[in-house]
Amino acid sequence: TFMSSKKYLRGFDNDSGMTILRIGSMNLMLHGIESPQFYYMDSLSKSFDDEREYDVILMNPPFKGAVDKGGVHPTLPSDTTKSELLFLHLILRALDMGGRAAVIVPDGVLFGSSRAHVEVRRRIIEENRLDGVVSMPSGVFKPYAGVSTAVLFFTRGAQTKDIWFYDMAHDGFSLDDKRVATQENDIPDVVDCWQNRFDKGFNDIRYSRIEELRKILAPMKAERMELHEEINRLKFESALDGNSFASLLADAESRLSNIDSRISLPQAELDRLTRQFWVTKEQVASRANKYDLSASRYRQVDADAVYHEKPSVTLERLARLESVMLDEINELKGLLK
Incomplete structure (x- = not known):
């Protein structure tokens, strides 16, 4: 832990807000860090000039903020005032060679098309090693912020090859303002996959299970499509003669609920x-993708087929409806004679 190894580990932090500085310092002291190195400073300012100083940087920079260009350190890009982009450049400057970073960013950083967005992604991928991307759902920071976020893991100075992705959907709490605990939680699986991402045995077992599940699901999904077709037919027949087909329709809908x-x-x-x-580096860096790091852009999802009635059947039913309507019109005409 940090406390047991503090004589070997030095931690530093800056914040431009005095309230957070006091809270953070008190929190560290309560956990046994008697002299926390927590400074009142704007890390993007000209007064903070650390370069190649740190082995590990963990950061949750301000989201959707803009800074005054005049106060930004000259080593940082001048073509953007977006704080989330400037902090990424700052991390690349402050990390020592081989240093590692884990940074929470708003999802706009992953796919933004401006020159500044593309350039920071290019730097991370082409000049360093992007180790992984964890996309998180909107709501994980509620009630304070509802923006979708992601965690970027990268290493200063190494070379990017294949990039590991995890498209997280649940964090163990509801994604509304109440944040009530739920059973659905992807975080243990995220950690397990990250720690074993290079373990061939771990991944082979996982891929084998994926194929096994697809084989299990295929016949059930085919049966579900047949039931949709049957229910569609019975609903049409019920519209013409409800009494004769009501029980058959109820039975088919019950079987559909069971298969679901x-x-x-x-x-x-x-x-x-x-x-x-x-995802390969070449795929991400292609002209079409422009270093886009959105998980949804690359994830292969087994989309369920949606039932659509055949056009020939639809036309046949329209003809039957027209025939029924003509019969009823003729019957009404007979009553008028």
């Missing part, structure tokens, strides 16, 4: 297992 229940558990497991995936 049988599908739900293996489908949930499949969704979780496919949240981890790898």
Whole structure:
């Protein structure tokens, strides 16, 4: 832990807000750090000039903020005032060679198309090693902020090859302002996958299970499509003669509910297992992608087929409806004679 190894580990932090400085310093002292090195300073300012100083940087920089260009350190880019982009450049400056960083960023950093957005992603990927991207759902920072976020993991000075991704959907709490604890939590799986991302045995077991689940789900999904077709037909027939087909329709809908229940558990497991995936550097750096790091851009999702009635059947039913309408019109005409 930090406390047991503090004589070997030096920690530093800056903040431009006195309230956070006091809270952070008190928190460190309560946890046994008697002389916290927590400074009242704007890390983007000209007064903070640390370069190649740190082995590890963990950061949650301000989101959606803008800074005064005149106060920014000259080593940082002058073509943007977005704090989230400037902090990424700051991290690259402050890390020692081989130093590692984990940074929480708003998802706009992942896909922003401005020159400043593309350039910071290019620097991380081309001049350093982007180790991983964890995309998080909107709501994980509620009630304070509802923006979608991601965590970038990168190493200063190394070379990017394949990039590890995890498309997280649940963090163990509801994604509304109440943040109530829930059973759905991807964080243990994120940690497990990250720690074993280079373990061939771990990944082979995972991929084998994915294929097994797909084989289990395929016949059930085919049966579900057949039931949708049957229900669609019975609803049409019920519209013409409800009494004759009501029980058949109720039975088909009951069977559909049952098959949906049988599908739900293996489908949930499949969704979780496919949240981890790898993308090549070449794919990310292509002209089409422009270093886009959105998980949704690369993740292969097994989309369920949506039932659509055949056009020929639809036309046949329209003809039947027209025939019924003509019969009823003729019957009304007979009553008028």
